[in-house]
Amino acid sequence: MTSATFPADPKPPAGWSRYFGFSTDAKVIGIQYIVLAFFYFLVGGFLAMIIRGELITPASDLVDRTVYNGIYTMHGTIMLFLFIFPVLNGLNNLLIPTMIGAPDMAFPRLNTAAFWLVPVFSLLLVSSFFVPGGPAAAGWWSYPPVSIQNPLGHFINGQFLWILAVALSGISSIMGAVNFVTTILRMRAPGMTLFRMPVFCWTALAAQSLQLIGLPALTGGAIMLLMDLSFGTSFYRAEGGGDPVLYQHFFWFYSHPAVYVIILPVFGIFSEIFPVYSRKPLFGYVYVALASFIIVGLGLVVWVHHMFPSGVSQWMRDLFMGTTMLIAVPTGVKVFAWLGTIWRGKLRLTTPMLFCLGGLFNFVFAGITGIMLATVPVDIHVSNTYFVVGHFHYVIYGAAVMGIFAAIYHWFPKFTGRMPYEGLGKLHCLLTFVGANLNFLPMHPLGLMGMPRRVSSYDPEFTFWNVIASLGAFLLGVSIIPFLLNMLSSWIRGPKAGHNPWNAIGLEWLLPSPPPVENFEDEVPTVISRPYGYGTGEPLVEHQAEIERRLELQEATA
Amino acid sequence: MTSAIPTPAPAHGHGEHPKHNLTGFIIFLCSESVIFLAFFSGYAILKTSALNWLPAGVDGLEWRTPLLNTVVLLSSSGAIVVAEHFKAKEKLWLFRAFWLLTMAMGAYFLYGQAVEWSGLKFGFTSGTFGGTFYLLTGFHGLHVATGILLMGIMLIKSFIPGNYEGGEQGVQATSLFWHFVDVIWVVLFLLLYVWQA
Numbered sequence: 001m002t003s004a005t006f007p008a009d010p011k012p013p014a015g016w017s018r019y020f021g022f023s024t025d026a027k028v029i030g031i032q033y034i035v036l037a038f039f040y041f042l043v044g045g046f047l048a049m050i051i052r053g054e055l056i057t058p059a060s061d062l063v064d065r066t067v068y069n070g071i072y073t074m075h076g077t078i079m080l081f082l083f084i085f086p087v088l089n090g091l092n093n094l095l096i097p098t099m100i101g102a103p104d105m106a107f108p109r110l111n112t113a114a115f116w117l118v119p120v121f122s123l124l125l126v127s128s129f130f131v132p133g134g135p136a137a138a139g140w141w142s143y144p145p146v147s148i149q150n151p152l153g154h155f156i157n158g159q160f161l162w163i164l165a166v167a168l169s170g171i172s173s174i175m176g177a178v179n180f181v182t183t184i185l186r187m188r189a190p191g192m193t194l195f196r197m198p199v200f201c202w203t204a205l206a207a208q209s210l211q212l213i214g215l216p217a218l219t220g221g222a223i224m225l226l227m228d229l230s231f232g233t234s235f236y237r238a239e240g241g242g243d244p245v246l247y248q249h250f251f252w253f254y255s256h257p258a259v260y261v262i263i264l265p266v267f268g269i270f271s272e273i274f275p276v277y278s279r280k281p282l283f284g285y286v287y288v289a290l291a292s293f294i295i296v297g298l299g300l301v302v303w304v305h306h307m308f309p310s311g312v313s314q315w316m317r318d319l320f321m322g323t324t325m326l327i328a329v330p331t332g333v334k335v336f337a338w339l340g341t342i343w344r345g346k347l348r349l350t351t352p353m354l355f356c357l358g359g360l361f362n363f364v365f366a367g368i369t370g371i372m373l374a375t376v377p378v379d380i381h382v383s384n385t386y387f388v389v390g391h392f393h394y395v396i397y398g399a400a401v402m403g404i405f406a407a408i409y410h411w412f413p414k415f416t417g418r419m420p421y422e423g424l425g426k427l428h429c430l431l432t433f434v435g436a437n438l439n440f441l442p443m444h445p446l447g448l449m450g451m452p453r454r455v456s457s458y459d460p461e462f463t464f465w466n467v468i469a470s471l472g473a474f475l476l477g478v479s480i481i482p483f484l485l486n487m488l489s490s491w492i493r494g495p496k497a498g499h500n501p502w503n504a505i506g507l508e509w510l511l512p513s514p515p516p517v518e519n520f521e522d523e524v525p526t527v528i529s530r531p532y533g534y535g536t537g538e539p540l541v542e543h544q545a546e547i548e549r550r551l552e553l554q555e556a557t558a
Numbered sequence: 559m560t561s562a563i564p565t566p567a568p569a570h571g572h573g574e575h576p577k578h579n580l581t582g583f584i585i586f587l588c589s590e591s592v593i594f595l596a597f598f599s600g601y602a603i604l605k606t607s608a609l610n611w612l613p614a615g616v617d618g619l620e621w622r623t624p625l626l627n628t629v630v631l632l633s634s635s636g637a638i639v640v641a642e643h644f645k646a647k648e649k650l651w652l653f654r655a656f657w658l659l660t661m662a663m664g665a666y667f668l669y670g671q672a673v674e675w676s677g678l679k680f681g682f683t684s685g686t687f688g689g690t691f692y693l694l695t696g697f698h699g700l701h702v703a704t705g706i707l708l709m710g711i712m713l714i715k716s717f718i719p720g721n722y723e724g725g726e727q728g729v730q731a732t733s734l735f736w737h738f739v740d741v742i743w744v745v746l747f748l749l750l751y752v753w754q755a
Contacts, residue, residue, distance in 0.1 A: 106578040174589055182582040212589040220596035224693065233682055233689040235600070241608055241685045246600055253596075 022116065024108035025517055026093045027415060029115050033090030034408070036118060040082035043126075045477060047075040052439075052473035055466050060457035068456040069137035070158065074125075076140030077162065080258070081169045082122050084400065088265050089114075089176050091407055092204050094415055096180060098508035099198045101189030101525065103518040106182040114175035121168035128161040136162035139454060141251055144236035144244045148228045155230060163226045170219045177208040177215075189507060189520075191527035191541075198506060198531045199288055203268030206292035207261045213300060214254035214261075221250025245310050252303035260299040263363075263395060264292055266403035267334055270356050273410055274338050275532040276504040277353035278345025282532040284337040291330035298327050308379045317376045324374035328367065335364060350502070351425030355406035358433040362398025366391055369444065384454075387447025393440040397476075402432060405483070412490070413497030417514045420494060424486040431479030438472025499551040505533055505540055510547050512554060583731040587738050594742050597694055601749060604686040613684040619691075620674075621751040627670040628747050631702075634663035635740045638733050645729060650716060657713055660736065664706045671699055694746055701739045708732045 018028050019035070050071055054062040063071065093111070097104055105111045128135040135158040138147035147159055184205045188197065224235040225247060234240025236247045267288075275282045282288060304312055304320035338360060347353070369391040372378050382388060405428070412420045442465035451462045458466070500509040507527070511519060525541035533540060541547070605611055612618065641656035675695075682692035712728050 107582060110582075174586070178582045178585050178589070181585050182578050186578050186581055212585060213592055216589055216591075216593035217596040220593045220600070224600065224689075227682075227689070227693070231682070233693075234686060235604070235689050235693075241604075241610065241687075242689075243604060243607060243686075246603055249603075250596055250600070 022112050024104070024112050026097050026105045026108070026111060027515065027517075029111055030090045030093030030095075031415065032115055033086045033093060033118070036122075037083050037087035037090060040078050040086075040122065042480070044075050044078035044083055045480065047071050047078070048473060049477050051075060052470040054456050055458070056470040058458050058460045058463055058466075063456070065456050066137060067134065069139075069454070070129075070135040072454055073136050073139050073142075073162075074129075077125065077136070077166075079396075080140065081166065082118070082125070084262050084396065084404075085169070085173060086118055087404055088207075088262065089173075091265065091269075091404070091411075092176070092180050092208075094411065095200055095407075095508065096183055096204055097187075098414075098511060098515060098519055099201055099506060100184065100187060100192060101507045101520050101527075102183055102187035103521060105179050106187060107179050110175050110179050114172045114179065117168055117172035117175075121165040121172070124161050124168065125165040128158040128165075131156055131158055131161065133157050141248075141255070142225065143251075144225065144228065144247050145238070147225060148236060150229060159229055160226070163222050163229070167219055167222050167226075170215050170222075173211050173215055177211040180204055180208045181212070189524045189527050189541075192507075195286060195289070196527050196530055197289075198268075199271035199282065199285070199292075200265065200268035202289040203264040203271070203292050206296045207264040210257045210261050210264075210296055210299060214257040217250050218254035221247055221254075224250075245307070245312075248307050248310055249303070252306045253300075256303040256306060257296075257299045259395065260295055262400050264295065266359070266400045267292065267331075269403045269407045269410075270338055270360060271334075272506075273352050273356045273406055274341045275534050276410075276502050277348045277350055277356075278342050279348075279534045280341055280345040281530075281534055281536065282337065283340030283343075284333070285530060285532065287333050288337045291333045294330040295327065298323055298330070302327060305374055305379065308376055309383045321374055321376050325371060328371060331367060335360070335367075350409075351420070351422055351429055352406040352410035352502075354426060354429045355402050355409065355432075358429060359399045359402035359406065362394050362402065362433075362436065366394035366399060369394065382447050384452055385447035386443040386451045386453055389453050390440045390443030390447060393436075393443070398436045398440060402436070405429070405432065408487075410502065411508075412487075413501045414508055414511075414513050414515070416491050416494075417497055418490050418494035419497045419501060420490045421486050424482045428479055428482040428486065431475060431482070435472050435475035435479050439469050439476055440472070442466070442469040442472070498555055500548075506531060507541070510541065510544070510551070512551060579727045580731060583734065587734065591738070591742070594697075594745075597690075597697065598745065598749060601690040601694060604690060605753075608686060610685070611687055613680050613687055616680050616684070616687070618754050619751055621754075623670060623674055624747065624751050627667050627674075628743065630663050630670070631667045631740055631743055634660045634667070635737055637663060638736050642729065642733055654713060654716060657709060657716075661706050661709045661713070664702055664709070664736075668699060668702055668706075671695060691750065694750065698739070698742055698746055701735075701742070705732070705736050705739050708735060 018025075019032055023029060023032070050063060051068075054060070054068060060068070093105070096102075125135075132154055133152045136142065136147070138159065142159070142162065150157055150159070184197075184201055194202075224233070227233040228236050228242070234242040236242045236244045238244060271282055271288055302320055302324045304316050305324045308317055308320075369387070373382070373388065373391055409420055409425055412418070446462055446465045446469075449462060449465075451458055451466075497513045499511065499513050501513075502509075507520075507525070508515070510525060525543065525547060527541050529538050529540055531540065539545070637656050637660040641653050641660060644650075644652040644656060675692075680688045680691075682688050708728070709732055712732050715728065
């Protein structure tokens with residue numbers, strides 16, 4: 001044995017300009033994804049403010065009805081394809097290589113191409129606001145026959161641009177998925193078997209597998225929709241012998257699993273963060289990891305529950321009601337595992353932990369309304385009402401977005417080298433939790449009372465709950481201010497972060513903050529135990545004490 | 559290097575990761591097959607639920623010429639295997655000859671498809687029958703053309719001296735892609751030409 005040598009001086013950090021160019025570095029691309037996603041989060045959020053502003057009074061008085069149709073369509077489309085998916089891909093880019101000890105993604109140039117498709121299709125989508133007839137207005141599902149009308153007769157219309165943008169988004173996501181799956185399967189650190197892999201990587205693998213299986217179906221369906229809209233075919237045109245319900249099958253075959261693509265990585269985030277701030281190993285690691293793939297398998301055979309009122313046969317309704325309810329089992333396994341992790345732990349209520357706790361609460365609520373919706377008679381009663389909107393937003397905003405915020409606060413010091421401010425973070429968390437519940441809880445009674453979704457005017461009996469929901473929405477709008485303030489000011493002049501400010505266990509925390517371009521380069525540590533060894537005193541990698549001492553020395557001299 | 563940190567795994571080197579390329583390509587092909595699966599199931603659903611499947615004046619598809627096309631395309635899969643065999647034996651000229659033969663057979667298939675299309679009495683707006691027929695054959699034809707293009711690139715690469723190692727990955731992936739296109743065609747032929755009842 002010879003003495004430990006210091007690594008070569010870390011490469012001088014390139015300036016801000018690298019975030020505006022065609023970088024192939026996963027950590028740069030990750031931040032590009034996240035920043036772009038939050039730009040569109042503001043755009044989509046602004047549209048949501050218009051929607052809730054319109055709905056604060058029963059009359060249709062803020063925007064024109066046709067404009068309203070375009071606004072909710074674009075709100076949904078932007079939030080899904082330009083916020084949630086890009087922000088998760090950004091986290092994947094940052095976390096997967098560092099967590100498994102890879103220098104970069106398997107295909108760095110493919111990664112660059114996948115990212116730069118996002119601004120391209122985003123411009124295509126946003127430009128649809130400026131074409132004659134306005135943007136697509138058939139809702140984010142774009143069901144025919146509404147979506148294959150072209151009343152003004154222009155070849156380039158909002159719906160046309162919408163389909164192109166969604167198809168490009170699909171290509172970008174497939175490129176990303178091929179990259180993530182290959183990286184996870186092929187580039188793990190020595191000693192890191194699948195069952196020593198952090199749960200975030202398990203859930204990313206599961207989610208990206210779903211993308212690979214589901215997304216081509218939507219692309220295929222969208223190609224046929226485009227041909228119906230623009231080239232006179234009649235795949236979905238009943239008058240030409242086509243079948244509009246066929247599109248619903250294609251759409252939901254992907255778009256239901258898409259919800260799991262969104263929520264699975266958030267399960268991964270919960271599984272990473274709860275052990276850190278409870279100082280206990282993740283309860284039932286193997287079951288939490290495997291449950292992700294049970295969700296993948298079941299998630300592919302539940303899509304017809306979106307189509308219970310669409311004239312599908314009774315045996316299909318029964319079958320898909322059963323499979324949908326079965327999903328509660330693997331998700332329940334995860335929820336109980338997190339509760340088991342927190343149980344009698346030494347809790348530290350930091351911002352990420354608070355976001356995770358709030359997200360978990362909202363997720364359980366959404367799970368309960370999800371079981372209600374899976375029940376055929378209930379579903380037929382509340383289908384296309386605000387009950388569905390409420391359920392969906394509890395999953396996506398209440399659980400997924402809160403989980404994403406948790407991840408951002410938790411890993412912010414790792415990738416920027418600066419600590420975010422706790423006070424602003426906690427304020428952000430409080431406003432988000434209160435705002436989300438105030439906004440989305442009233443939608444459930446509204447739906448049960450029979451208020452349909454996608455309308456700009458409603459019966460005055462619905463006013464009370466709508467006013468509360470709108471106030472909650474405006475609170476959510478305000479909640480983004482402390483977040484942006486926090487991110488900007490702490491990135492510019494926040495306190496310097498050490499390599500492991502949260503005292504967490506994981507390969508990414510054995511790297512300097514921010515990590516050098518190639519992460520561990522040629523000195524990837526050998527993993528010798530399961531992740532989350534909190535309180536066991538067991539080291540994660542060989543020579544762990546040495547690596548940590550070296551990092552501390554580096555920080556002391558810096 | 560006298561580092562106390564253990565040696566890295568060889569898979570973590572910089573630059574090209576030849577094995578990853580093939581893994582990635584196989585993952586991509588699995589995903590690509592789903593889009594065909596979507597079209598196949600759409601075709602089956604539209605066909606079984608149609609009241610008048612065939613447009614007026616059309617009484618089914620002629621299957622003899624497409625059968626000949628099928629035989630050519632399927633044998634081209636054999637030719638590409640032979641080409642790969644010679645590649646492994648480092649007989650580059652024989653590799654190129656069989657590679658070119660595969661390309662020619664692929665091109666013949668496309669030509670046969672074009673001849674068939676030009677002789678048909680229905681267009682892609684002729685109900686769901688015409689729409690699905692042109693969608694399926696057209697989308698598959700696009701893949702055949704892509705395959706020929708990929709083979710052309712690999713052929714050019716084989717002439718670059720010292721590129722042997724780099725080109726090999728592409729050769730393997732292209733050959734896989736070609737087999738994929740073949741398998742898809744067999745399903746397509748069964749669905750479109752054999753299942754006419």
